[in-house]
Amino acid sequence: MSTELLWRIDEIRGLIDPYLPVRDVWFDGGRPAFAVDHPGDLRLRFEAVRRVLEPLGLLPALRRRRDTTLLLVLPAPAVPPVRYGLHLLLFLATLATTLAAGYLQALPLVEAGYLRDALTGAAAYAVPLMAILLTHEMGHKVAAARRGVQASLPYFIPMIPPVGTMGAVIVTRRPAPDRDSLMDLGASGPIAGFLLCLPVLAYGIRHSYLVPPLGEGYISFPDPLLVRWLTEWLLRPPEGLVVLGHPAFWAGWYGLLVTSLNLLPASMLDGGHAVRAALGPERHRLVSYGGVVLALALGYLPMAVLIWLFLARGHPGPLDDVTPLSPGRVVLGLVLILIFLVSTVPLWSLWWQ
Numbered sequence: 001m002s003t004e005l006l007w008r009i010d011e012i013r014g015l016i017d018p019y020l021p022v023r024d025v026w027f028d029g030g031r032p033a034f035a036v037d038h039p040g041d042l043r044l045r046f047e048a049v050r051r052v053l054e055p056l057g058l059l060p061a062l063r064r065r066r067d068t069t070l071l072l073v074l075p076a077p078a079v080p081p082v083r084y085g086l087h088l089l090l091f092l093a094t095l096a097t098t099l100a101a102g103y104l105q106a107l108p109l110v111e112a113g114y115l116r117d118a119l120t121g122a123a124a125y126a127v128p129l130m131a132i133l134l135t136h137e138m139g140h141k142v143a144a145a146r147r148g149v150q151a152s153l154p155y156f157i158p159m160i161p162p163v164g165t166m167g168a169v170i171v172t173r174r175p176a177p178d179r180d181s182l183m184d185l186g187a188s189g190p191i192a193g194f195l196l197c198l199p200v201l202a203y204g205i206r207h208s209y210l211v212p213p214l215g216e217g218y219i220s221f222p223d224p225l226l227v228r229w230l231t232e233w234l235l236r237p238p239e240g241l242v243v244l245g246h247p248a249f250w251a252g253w254y255g256l257l258v259t260s261l262n263l264l265p266a267s268m269l270d271g272g273h274a275v276r277a278a279l280g281p282e283r284h285r286l287v288s289y290g291g292v293v294l295a296l297a298l299g300y301l302p303m304a305v306l307i308w309l310f311l312a313r314g315h316p317g318p319l320d321d322v323t324p325l326s327p328g329r330v331v332l333g334l335v336l337i338l339i340f341l342v343s344t345v346p347l348w349s350l351w352w353q
Contacts, residue, residue: 019045033070062322087153094156098126101164125247128200132255139192147181178320179277183329186273197255204249210241226342256343263340266291267310299347
């Protein structure tokens with residue numbers, strides 16, 4: 001336990017008492033924990049305590065232990081400096097690798113006479129895909145700013161073709177204030193990215209090509225439900241013809257794949273945040289094991305391994321882990337389930353081609 005916190009217990013108790021009357025002082029994992037009563041609106045009272053303690057470099061956290069409400073007091077983590085150069089370098093590197101991936105995808109289309117040049121095809125793939133990833137991460141960033149959560153700029157992750165990227169991530173510096181905020185943080189990115197996928201897919205499908213079935217040497221990728229519905233609506237492919245995707249089509253397709261990967265209900269993924277907000281710590285851990293099984297069932301083998309490795313870290317949860325999720329955020333969680341169902345790309349068939 002921090003010696004400073006030990007010496008300041010009486011001072012801290014005096015700051016908490018006006019809002020959440022303290023009945024007893026416990027020690028939870030070596031940290032001071034105050035058993036409190038919460039007459040009236042717990043959410044508002046906790047917010048008042050947070051505003052009082054944060055200027056002192058302290059973070060309060062509400063937890064339930066059996067029938068007791070505990071307020072833990074933790075030292076606030078230091079905020080590292082923003083590394084603008086690293087963020088820009090990763091963005092440019094990922095732009096380069098996605099352009100290379102788009103160029104390689106476009107070459108067969110140019111040779112077959114469908115595209116005029118491969119550079120145009122490269123841009124048609126890389127630009128919308130980078131826009132989808134940026135929109136996804138900035139959805140998180142905006143939600144974090146609105147909820148008072150310090151978050152980094154996006155870290156883009158370059159990868160060799162044929163995809164060119166492993167997506168992007170942002171790093172939050174402190175836990176979400178409450179369960180509603182945690183749900184917002186988890187939902188904002190997938191919803192924002194998904195909404196941009198819609199026009200990208202519509203453009204890509206409308207500019208794709210109807211061709212006779214391709215011979216050996218071509219891999220047929222399975223399509224998510226949304227792509228199947230949009231293809232039937234926008235192209236109405238006749239019997240005996242298949243769709244040869246325009247580069248923008250693949251940008252939207254990979255955008256949906258990234259969305260479905262992030263919405264796996266496990267660990268610290270976006271779907272894991274939503275599960276943690278809705279169901280609490282114990283059920284989150286159980287559902288996370290189910291997320292590993294689901295990833296395996298869908299053919300997301302690397303993601304299943306990553307989830308398994310991160311399971312031991314658990315999930316910190318929100319600061320206020322006692323106030324239940326609001327009805328509006330329950331609806332938001334159901335929206336995420338729907339997005340996951342229409343975006344999921346079943347990849348198992350690729351392992352047998």
